[in-house]
Amino acid sequence: MQRKGRRRIKTAGELAVIILAAVLAGCGGSSGEEPATAAPQTGTYVEKEPPQENRVSDNMAVYADDDENSVVTMYLTVRQGTEGDNTNHTWTEINTYSAYYYDDNEIPRYNCEALLQIGDENGPAEGEFGYGETVANAAVQIRGQTSSKREQKNYKIRIKEEKGSWRGQRTIALNKHVGDPVRFRNKLAYDLMKNVPEMISARTQFVHLYVKDETEGGNGVFTDYGLYTQVEQMNKTYLKNHGLDNRGHLYKINFFEWYRYDALKLKSDPDYDEAAFEKYIEIKGNDDHTKLLDLLDKISDYSIPIEDIVEQNFDSQNICYWMAFHILTGNYDVGSRNYYIYSPLNSEKWYFISWDNDAAFSRTYHEWKDYSEGKSWEQGMTQFLHSALFERMFKVDRYRAQLSAAVEDLRANYLNREIMSQKISEYSEVVKPYVYRLPDLTYSLVSQENYDMLLNGMADETETNYQYFLESLERPWPFFVGTPYVEDGRLEVLWDTSFDMDNESITYSFALATDYSFQNILVQEEGLRLPEMTFDLLPPGQYFIRVRAKNASGYEQDCYDYYSMDSGGKAYGAKCFYVNEDGTITEHENTEGNETE
Template identity: 35%
Template sequence: MKKIPYVKTTLILLAVFFILILLKNLSISTGNVQVVEPTEEIQVERNAGDEPLVEDKRVYEGHDGNQVKHVYVTVFDQKAVPDNDLTFYELNESYKEYSNLDDGPKLQILFQTGTAEGPEKNGFLKTDQSANATIELRGRSSRLEAQKSYKVRLNDNGGLWFGQSVLNLNKHADDKTRVRNKLAFDYFEEIPDLISLRTDFVQLHVKDLTDPKNDGTFEDYGLYTHIEQLNEEALAARGLNPDGHLYKAENFEFYRYPDKLKLSNDPDYDKKIFESVLKINGSENHEELLTMLDDVNDFSKPFDEVFTKYFQEDNYLTWLATNILFGNYDTMSTNYYLYSPLNSEKWYFIPWDFDKALGRDAERTDAFPDWQNGIQRYWGTVIHKRYLRDPKNIEKLNAKIEELSDIINEEATKEKIDSYYPIVKPFAVRNPDLRFLSIEASEFDHYYNNLETVTTRYKKLYEESLEYPMPIFLNHERKGNQDIFKWETSHDLQEEKLTYHFQLGTDPTFQSSIISIKDAKKFTYETDKLSPGRYYWRVLVKDEKGYTQIPFDYYKDPSKIVHWGVQEIIVPKGAKK
């Protein structure tokens, strides 16, 4: 006779039933939500992005950035490589034709490494007759310099240079010290809540076979600073998710930009237009980015909730504080990355490009607005403006600056620049770099040694900036029979009463004003149509203690003199009936 299975099955079911009852009672008695449901497990995965931005510091082990590396580039002519239909000289002049370097030309090259004596027979020297890489111009303002900066891309079968397939060779021609960018990223290696990028001193040697005068030898192009390309390889090397979202700010103030930033499946999506705001370096699925921007620009939502949902506060404060301590005036809407790992709503700030920091402003020959020196320079960007309105957040920023000052200080800076000096000085005072140096060779030490105290100066300027009202934007429009002048409300961190001085004149220095209202009661001024001509206007903001602030706007006159805080209006002939 067969055994009846029902008894065994019944016992199993009863056991399961009593276990479920026991679990339910435990949940009720403790008042806790059960954590065994699948949906809760998914929620844990979604919250993985709540973690701080932590890189694996082992990526820097064995990396000696103070050892000059020698790169040899052979530029093939069209006889050897048919695709090389322009010369190296024409490549260097191509910025005149291509305003967007992403559309600019590139040349097939042979990339080699070696010593000061010449290229060595290593993995890159499989043959001296075939191309293994390309070279192109890089940089925005640097392409206008006599000495160009270059991007070298190694072919898939061309090997890797210290684990990297892209080399960014920066000349930093307008940096009299030649070390500002390297100094910043060497500091970032020591700073938590940010990631750094490996930087190296590189001597570039070029054999230009497109030049009929070339005799087959390499020409010394002088000293360059290489910085690691932030891409999937760099993220993976730091233990970060390489398959997430990565955008480089090109002209980005955290507005929604609905006419430019669209989903990639939108019929009106244009990648070039999109990348005029944010360059895409990761996924082209922009849904998470646009959702975040919608919420950041939705003023009906409490900002604290929006910020906590999308950003990691230590990362944000560290990024902001280091830019302040380094005096990086070129980071309001550009020169940083936004990174969001896969399966995370969080967005992290990653620094990029500091050759216009660390004292570069003191070397400028043109006037420099005071709002560039402290907290005010970030007021034109939505996320900064919303975050910094809260006095508690200013206290957090102050605390972060004090915390970082234990790392970023004069003693640490001196130690770093002293280690660079024996490398940089000999290159700076000899050709080819000496030929294009913007100072006398005897002045090099003066400018170089000024680096030691710059972070102290910027910290003081930041503290002073807290007393000043915030800059505003101006807006003029002609409507019907009137000219209408509008301006934003300013903000004072001490919540003092602010007054607004409206001025309209025919010269940008306001030696004589057509209209001057020292205590404007409204944020708009209307007048009958102006007669044809050129006009200039501004609004000065003053707090109760007398601290005065100018607008963000500026006007550059025919002599290229910048008049900060001024907006020009041109009324053409025939405009007034």
């Protein structure tokens, strides 16, 4: 207790406050004058737009030197390197094993050391990358997944860090596009989209590749490997070259429908498994997943209006133009894979970037082959609606209107028949001579006569796909069918409800058959108002269910389920299941195999 009349000693903190107050008082002047006041605002008031985040857009300067119809000649000398960097393999080994061999054995893909040189048809050229060099400046391996089973391989060349870059790129992907009869659909798509302000594209280049094999068993002379397409790899270097934030988040979508899958965790989570994470989305940029996972939680929270989520976390113009482009080009293989998402470091917004457009402009070829892909719900906007994000977003009228506006703009100004015909003609003049001479002639999918027929049909595909888009606006939405189960001595099956954009009433038809073409139907019902059906128990065997939705205007829609036919392609709207000997039910799992990169 402090005694009365005794002076209390001030603490160091109190002294500091007094000194600070004195200093501040001194700053105000010691002459006793009034402190200065702000100058009066005499300007005429004008309304100002509040600060807004800049819209992300592509850096058009990166395409300034593009010659879309040119062919770059690359010379690749391959050698055996060291075990330490996994380059101690022969060129024969590199080309023998598919990606599945490495996956099954849980080993990295084999590499060779490589000397990459750029030149012309005479040889490496002075002033070009690698000219005059004799020491390896790169490593090479196969790339792709299903495509790695093909005899003609795709390659990934990685230039060593101390050896510089080619056109600002150190990773060079060479794609053979063996499933593309015209061999330029992917490049055509990228070159078209780079002119669309709302989209972000990638640089491409036709490449004539020669390989000299100096590994064990090689012939030591340059061998013609034919025509490839080089596609710019999307990584931190890509972000920097395109004027984007290379500190930001970049993910490649492998299979992802905007759900918070169990494998998607933060790196700090004790159960984090990067390999499991990347089965859904590959990490190509910043690996702090907090922003992405928070967004997925919001999308799954139906108490948050989807409009709030879209406006805060996306650029709706970017989404709508990205979707519209793939709708009009008929690229049906993009709903849950084959694209990237990008977000700058200090932004909440995410942007869509296209990747692997091999399915684009394929309708004429598929119809000629009677191949069932890109049909049913994979036409128009419905190909995207199994995604949690898009299923919520496009139930909102204004986003559908925005998508329709993007479709109309692209159809009129970027993908019209005049533009398409000119591009197709120019590219075919470059590509066709390579396709119909060795070595590519051996693997050509069509005759020269049919090649020209496909070119003529491709120019009209945009208009055909536009009509499919208009039809998709009239149809009910697709939905998933559950696996049958035994209930009270009968089989019961449930399915999700469909949705109609005009709020029309919906009924369902149901069929059970022993074949996916539904020639041998066992049970059939029409006009069902509830999304369920029961029927008698079945003997052991393979069975197929078909459920269709029909609105009051008479438009029908298949369910999302399909059966991958042995001959290739899909039997749309057919869900396959098996009744086992013990009466249990097993759902059939489709094997995906339509990758053509």
